[in-house]
Amino acid sequence: MPNIIQWNVRGLRANFEELRLLCNQYNPQIVAVQECQLRKDKIINLTGFSGLTKSSPGDNATGGVTLYIHKSVLFSEIQLDTDLQAVAVRVSAKKTLTVCNIYLPPSLDVNFSALEHL
Template sequence: MYSTFSKVDERAAGGSSIFVKDNVIHSTVQLTTDLQAVAIRLSLDKTITLCSIYIPPNSIIDKAKLKNLTDQLPSPFILMGDFNAHNPLWGSKTHNAKGKIIEDFVSQEGLCIFNDGSNTYLHPGNGSYSSIDITICDPSLLLDYSWRVHDDLCGSDHFPIVLEHFLILPNREYHVGNLTRRTGPCLRISVERNFSQRCLRLCKIQF
């Protein structure tokens, strides 16, 4: 069974949600923000904060709002979601204003980005691919997880993003920078911005 944590803005499409297995110790993080964001604390090998966010395509985002949000997230944290932001730093072919703002924010706050340049979004109208879903974290977590894009859209137009902890993965080798890590059985974190029935199906698919 899963517990659900959601936030929706009735004036805009989207919303943000986190599903977490009931056997994982977790608690809600109360946020004071007008952003479509929701956060929880998870007790894994260590306690971390996971925050899911959705920024609509035509909305304006500024560094002050992002700073206000991350200041409310107990460290260490992972912030992931659909930012509708384009920047070659995480795999986009172009820049947009949101992409530049997020790049500057990540740099100024000393944060890290998991993305490896893979496409995360399939445009339903023209069939083009882009990378607008970003996973940001405290530097202390960067080498603790592998990051990948799942190969099944699962009924969405965004590919699920999968984070897998190195300490409890099936036996595999992963390369992070110049480091090679052999993992040894898996906690998987997947965050989707829509909290519809397809999220329930997403929780049941085999990653």
């Protein structure tokens, strides 16, 4: 199984150096961060990783997710048909693994059928 770091970062720019230090210490293959607070589908590159992102709707830099996959890992993006702040990949390791990174803001009235559809 791949080594995965998951973190509700509450601002990726503000905490990026700490994220880099965590990656150096734990050598993850996958890094899932939520509440990145980046503007519309922007991404901050993490050296040695490919990144996928989904921002919150609108122009505000709130919420959002980014999924970083180490360049040594074979993966394919899964196209999601959802308005939720989510990205997903299928990772090929010893077994095939699907990783979905999702952020559900506390103000969101969670629609369970949307989660089931995801």
